[in-house]
Amino acid sequence: MLDIRNLFFQYETKKILQDISFKVKKGEMVGILGPNGSGKTTLMKVISGILTPQKGQVHIKDKPINDYKTKELAKVVAVLSQHVNESFSYTVREIVSLGRYAHQSGLFQSRSTRDEEMVNQVMQQTGVLTFQDKSIHELSGGEKQRVYLAQALAQEPEIILLDEPTNHLDLSFQKDLLDNLREWSKKRDLTIICIFHDLNLAGLYCDRLLLLHDGKVEVDAAPSVVLQENRVKKIYQTDIKRTFHPIRPAPQMALVPRKIERHKREVDPSAITITSERVEVRVPVPLYTLSSGVVGAGMGWYKGFVNRHVDKTYRCEDYREDMEEYLLRNGFIPSETVGMMTAVYTEDATFQFIKREGFSVLLVVTAGVGNAVDAAHSSEHSSFLHPGTINIWIFVNGKISEQAFLQSVITATEAKAAVLRDRKIKDQETGTIATGTSTDSILVAATQEGNYLEFAGTITSLGKCVAEGVYNCITEALDKRERRLSQE
Numbered sequence: 001m002l003d004i005r006n007l008f009f010q011y012e013t014k015k016i017l018q019d020i021s022f023k024v025k026k027g028e029m030v031g032i033l034g035p036n037g038s039g040k041t042t043l044m045k046v047i048s049g050i051l052t053p054q055k056g057q058v059h060i061k062d063k064p065i066n067d068y069k070t071k072e073l074a075k076v077v078a079v080l081s082q083h084v085n086e087s088f089s090y091t092v093r094e095i096v097s098l099g100r101y102a103h104q105s106g107l108f109q110s111r112s113t114r115d116e117e118m119v120n121q122v123m124q125q126t127g128v129l130t131f132q133d134k135s136i137h138e139l140s141g142g143e144k145q146r147v148y149l150a151q152a153l154a155q156e157p158e159i160i161l162l163d164e165p166t167n168h169l170d171l172s173f174q175k176d177l178l179d180n181l182r183e184w185s186k187k188r189d190l191t192i193i194c195i196f197h198d199l200n201l202a203g204l205y206c207d208r209l210l211l212l213h214d215g216k217v218e219v220d221a222a223p224s225v226v227l228q229e230n231r232v233k234k235i236y237q238t239d240i241k242r243t244f245h246p247i248r249p250a251p252q253m254a255l256v257p258r259k260i261e262r263h264k265r266e267v268d269p270s271a272i273t274i275t276s277e278r279v280e281v282r283v284p285v286p287l288y289t290l291s292s293g294v295v296g297a298g299m300g301w302y303k304g305f306v307n308r309h310v311d312k313t314y315r316c317e318d319y320r321e322d323m324e325e326y327l328l329r330n331g332f333i334p335s336e337t338v339g340m341m342t343a344v345y346t347e348d349a350t351f352q353f354i355k356r357e358g359f360s361v362l363l364v365v366t367a368g369v370g371n372a373v374d375a376a377h378s379s380e381h382s383s384f385l386h387p388g389t390i391n392i393w394i395f396v397n398g399k400i401s402e403q404a405f406l407q408s409v410i411t412a413t414e415a416k417a418a419v420l421r422d423r424k425i426k427d428q429e430t431g432t433i434a435t436g437t438s439t440d441s442i443l444v445a446a447t448q449e450g451n452y453l454e455f456a457g458t459i460t461s462l463g464k465c466v467a468e469g470v471y472n473c474i475t476e477a478l479d480k481r482e483r484r485l486s487q488e
């Protein structure tokens with residue numbers, strides 16, 4: 001559809017575009033990225049024929065752009081630029097109707113029914129129909145943006161070029177616009193080339209990204225290839241962290257602000273409160289946490305950690321909502337808290353603080369084994385769930401990798417299974433040695449400050465602390481439980 005070959009462009013003596021080549025297929029949505037001044041707008045102007053390159057060619061539908069007459073080009077390419085001249089006080093409908101210019105013929109450029117239909121349709125699609133009789137000067141920045149988009153669509157182009165179209169748009173209009181553009185590209189084969197400053201929107205919506213740097217193509221590939229952490233850091237000269245969109249398979253770049261906070265981030269036993277109602281840990285600054293809690297499950301930043309005692313007969317339709325209400329009643333903010341449940345006596349909780357060169361680990365455990373299961377034979381069990389019985393908390397004063405988060409879980413689970421093996425705790429249904437209980441929970445939380453700990457396998461320095469601490473804490477908790485049972 002579009003073939004750009006070896007473009008060179010300069011404003012007087014200033015070289016802007018240097019040897020730019022790329023192709024865009026029909027129906028593709030391509031994002032153009034690059035830091036300020038990298039040449040994005042200049043490239044768009046060359047593609048749309050506003051600027052003529054000193055060298056190189058732009059072919060549209062296999063024909064050099066110079067061979068197109070103005071009207072003919074307008075039927076193929078529409079441009080939505082950043083800065084639009086608004087010297088005339090046209091109404092919205094008039095502005096959108098101007099988009100039909102290329103389709104009108106004859107001396108008086110008379111409008112056909114098709115023109116009217118098209119204008120109404122695009123005004124409907126872009127949500128500007130309701131203010132069609134207002135003057136453009138009376139509109140907000142976002143409303144104007146949608147009017148000019150409607151004008152571009154009214155051209156019924158095959159290619160649309162957009163220069164930062166989400167500028168001025170609020171969140172829902174950004175999403176609507178990009179959803180619509182992508183739908184038009186997929187369902188109507190509209191070819192879209194769009195400049196983005198927001199790398200996340202570009203990564204989420206585009207089929208392909210072209211990253212410009214100093215007037216050259218740094219990389220032209222799929223979003224997951226282009227949006228590499230080190231590349232973006234280097235080209236944009238800023239600190240970012242690559243992550244992933246939680247719902248769609250798209251890379252996302254998170255800005256990392258400069259740190260100015262002065263709070264001490266260390267979790268030690270003074271943060272723990274143990275009562276018959278719950279075990280809680282409160283910290284002043286959120287910790288990066290991986291958990292299987294009733295609330296706060298998955299990865300997130302949390303500053304409250306609650307292991308709530310519930311009765312063995314606890315049944316609740318919506319236990320998540322119940323837990324959130326419980327947290328609120330007790331002064332926790334649910335969105336900042338990981339909440340777990342257990343039927344064991346929380347006052348029998350155990351903890352251990354292990355200090356090592358450059359980092360430390362606080363472990364907190366509640367354990368009961370009335371519900372013990374041998375994972376090797378779990379298929380023989382019914383799937384009835386009892387409240388959690390071995391809950392393990394691992395707080396790391398250090399900076400740990402995502403790998404170390406997961407390895408901590410593995411190491412802790414192995415240490416737990418080892419306790420049950422050494423104490424010969426059996427699965428009541430199968431008579432074999434249990435490996436855990438059916439509803440165990442775990443959390444690993446790290447301050448993400450200080451020494452970097454990449455691994456937490458059983459024989460790494462962090463893994464050894466986790467293994468030792470979990471083994472000791474569960475053992476002590478089960479001793480307490482046995483003493484309590486023997487006294488009852």
Ligand SMILES: Nc1ncnc2c1ncn2[C@@H]1O[C@H](COP(=O)(O)OP(=O)(O)OP(=O)(O)O)[C@@H](O)[C@H]1O
Nearest residue numbers: 011012014016034035036037038039040041042043
């Ligand atoms: N009319 C002009 N005359 C001379 N230099 C210009 C002109 N327009 C742009 N430039 C220069 O060309 C370079 C590229 O500008 P361009 O607008 O293409 O960059 P961009 O990547 O779109 O930037 P931004 O992200 O800031 O919109 C810049 O250094 C700019 O100052």
